[in-house]
Amino acid sequence: MAFGSSIQKGQIPVGCALCDGGHTIQWKCFDCNLLMCERCRDGVHLKIAKDHRIRNIKDIDEHERYPEAITFSDNKCEEHKGNACCLFCKTCKKLICPICIAKVHNGHQLIEDGEHNDKRETLKARQKYAENIQRDLVNAKERLRQIKTDENTKYTKTRKEIIDHRIEVQCAFDKLVEEIDRNWKEINKNIEQEQVRVEKIHKKADVEKNAFEVLIGSRDFAKFFDEVDQLKVSVEPIALSVNYKHDKFGNVPKYIHGKIDASLIGTLENRPIIAQQNKIVFRVLKYFTTDLKCLHNMFAFPDGSLWMYDNSKQILQNVKLEENSCKVISSIPSVKINGMAFTTSNSLLVSTRGTQLKLINIRTGQITDSKYDLKSMFPSSIKVTVDQKIILGAVTAGKLFPVAGRRVVIVIDKEGNHLKEYEYDNKNKRLFAYPKQVTITNDGNIFVIDKLDDTSRGRVVVLEPDGNVIQVYAGHGNTNSEEPFIPAYILATPNDNIIISEDTTCTLHILDNKGQIILLYNLRNIGIKLPYSIAMSTRGTIYVGCSTALECPETEKAKLYELEYFGI
Incomplete structure (x- = not known):
């Protein structure tokens, strides 16, 4: 309190x-x-x-x-x-x-x-x-305004298409009704004409029938013989066949019901929004040469400085970027860091070899124990949220592979209380082999880079806040059909998209906040090789920290690039 x-x-x-x-x-x-x-x-x-x-x-x-x-x-x-x-x-x-x-x-x-x-x-x-x-x-407000505008445009277009199709279908039904009306009108006319003709014959036959009855009972023999001869002549044309067939006047066609389904009416389909490459742009603003071999971890501090970690040398540096050079402000050697994040106490919160998270004073470089201790587990990654919750990947002691013991993502509050643990899915299967990197979106979806084996082959597991798996991204066929997917680093952008670096293919995999692929961006197109760590600067640009090739000489140093971006 x-x-x-x-x-x-x-x-x-x-x-x-x-x-x-x-x-x-x-x-x-x-x-x-x-x-x-x-x-x-x-x-x-x-x-x-x-x-x-x-x-x-x-x-x-x-x-x-x-x-x-x-x-x-x-x-x-x-x-x-x-x-x-x-x-x-x-x-x-x-x-x-x-x-x-x-x-x-x-x-x-x-x-x-x-x-x-x-x-x-x-x-x-x-x-x-x-x-x-x-x-x-x-x-975020601008993004929401743009999304609302885009979705409203799509809504208006889709609604018009539905109404237009409904009108087309209605027109088709109207034509059927008109056709059956014309057909019936012609048949009805023919039948009514025949009815008039038959009525006339009927009346004439009725008169003659009555005359027959009178003559049959007559005792006036002279009149009988005179009229019998006359009736004989007139009765012959009255003969009429009443054995009508339906097709004599026309035939009302039978209606064959069409099936009312999606093929006739259409359907609404939710499709992933695939961005066009020409709508997403990355441009190099500056590049710097560091004195490290690989920038395995990186964090941009609010004061404009940059903290960079090289796991191969096990050295942590705080640098100030000046023109095209990195001025080292301070350096902490012989330190093992798996992940780091900024806290409001003006310190770096880092996960190291032990079970307890450490605090690094950014002014003095002094390393002290924090109040966050996982006791029986070792933190593998760390993320501090806007509301100061801490998300940790963690494993129990022992070899990483083959997988044994606990592999878990833990959410704790600023007092160190455990709020949530993610370890098994709803079928009681492990969610992770080794939770290497973790980040979170504004709506609470957690993205975890899951290292699967000693080759660093991996995937990205996307969890809803309740632990439901909504996506598992295992790379894309355009880059990973022959090369395995080896995700190196993960970053959530202010617009809630996710950027995953893959140094082996020099690719940025850009996903939406549900884990659906938006774009693959090959950084070779702008002259960047072996991208590893990524960080968001205080100016709204993106830093890309690179590694060096294994066979390169010791004098080869890792590059750092500052990029501006549009469209994500």
């Missing part, structure tokens, strides 16, 4: 210093040391301070935004004029000088300027972290 409350206290929203309208901060006045929005810059500040130095915060570099370390001795004591301050009294909440300590503040809680600057460094890192989150959220 103390951790949570301290975080809440630290999350103080910074708004425009000149208004309370909640507008986005865009400008800083260096003369007034004020942050302001666009409206206040134009409508307020420039009217009263035209000569002040005002710059867009996007154009302010690290040094300008965060001045050098502050020294208490630069401030004069308010009580003892002329004396420089040396400490901050937290009890009295003021800067004090040596005389103050002796007279008033002895026994109070006193703070040195070093502690103040350490806290400033932590805040700077957290500020960077917050800026990265903000940038990711802006990208």
